[in-house]
Amino acid sequence: MPRPEPTVRLRGKLWVELGGKNALTEAGADLLQQIEATGSLSQAAKNLRFAYRRAWLLIDAMNKNWPQPLVTTATGGKRGGGTRVTEYGQKVLRAYRDLQLQLEHLLDVATGEWWGNDE
Amino acid sequence: MPRPEPTVRLRGKLWVELGGKNALTEAGADLLQQIEATGSLSQAAKNLRFAYRRAWLLIDAMNKNWPQPLVTTATGGKRGGGTRVTEYGQKVLRAYRDLQLQLEHLLDVATGEWWGNDE
Numbered sequence: 001m002p003r004p005e006p007t008v009r010l011r012g013k014l015w016v017e018l019g020g021k022n023a024l025t026e027a028g029a030d031l032l033q034q035i036e037a038t039g040s041l042s043q044a045a046k047n048l049r050f051a052y053r054r055a056w057l058l059i060d061a062m063n064k065n066w067p068q069p070l071v072t073t074a075t076g077g078k079r080g081g082g083t084r085v086t087e088y089g090q091k092v093l094r095a096y097r098d099l100q101l102q103l104e105h106l107l108d109v110a111t112g113e114w115w116g117n118d119e
Numbered sequence: 120m121p122r123p124e125p126t127v128r129l130r131g132k133l134w135v136e137l138g139g140k141n142a143l144t145e146a147g148a149d150l151l152q153q154i155e156a157t158g159s160l161s162q163a164a165k166n167l168r169f170a171y172r173r174a175w176l177l178i179d180a181m182n183k184n185w186p187q188p189l190v191t192t193a194t195g196g197k198r199g200g201g202t203r204v205t206e207y208g209q210k211v212l213r214a215y216r217d218l219q220l221q222l223e224h225l226l227d228v229a230t231g232e233w234w235g236n237d238e
Binding site for chain 1: 128222
């Protein structure tokens with residue numbers, strides 16, 4: 001008697017390398033998205049349960065690795081600064097999310113075909 | 120003056136989960152392929168520079184996680200055993216490699232479109 005079939009799930013992960021370095025990972029994309037939503041690096045880090053230092057280092061590395069900064073920090077003003085995602089950063093984030101959707105679609109289709117064909 | 124554009128490379132990684140556990144990763148697929156090629160777990164491990172113990176544990180876990188074994192070990196006989204990939208294991212490996220090719224294609228296309236659109 002065959003063992004019962006467990007639930008198959010095809011999984012995948014995407015990242016972007018620039019000049020051989022990791023320039024955007026899932027964590028980086030999530031951080032950009034939270035900065036976009038909150039306008040604050042510390043709030044973004046909190047929402048993702050990242051240590052502030054980790055979030056800061058990640059943003060610093062991304063800003064150095066891409067040809068243009070993905071994030072800028074304003075200084076001064078009434079609310080004393082705030083962090084925002086640049087237009088360039090938004091473009092990069094959208095392109096990454098779009099690619100993730102394409103990957104998810106690929107995995108969904110493949111899961112159906114693969115396991116469906118299996119006796 | 121803009122910084123020079125570094126070389127963008129979109130990267131991805133695939134794995135299969137069964138009942139919530141990692142059932143096939145890149146390392147597992149590479150190991151299956153080397154076992155198929157060499158008929159020997161120790162030779163397969165050597166070719167991939169995996170410790171024998173790591174290779175053995177990986178195969179053991181895969182055999183337990185899939186509904187049918189991916190690998191069998193023959194005992195006795197003139198050459199005293201040998202390890203081979205089952206038909207089921209071959210099918211799983213082919214399905215994984217096929218999916219990897221699809222992912223590579225997706226990444227190739229996306230790399231061209233993404234960076235090509237960028238001014």
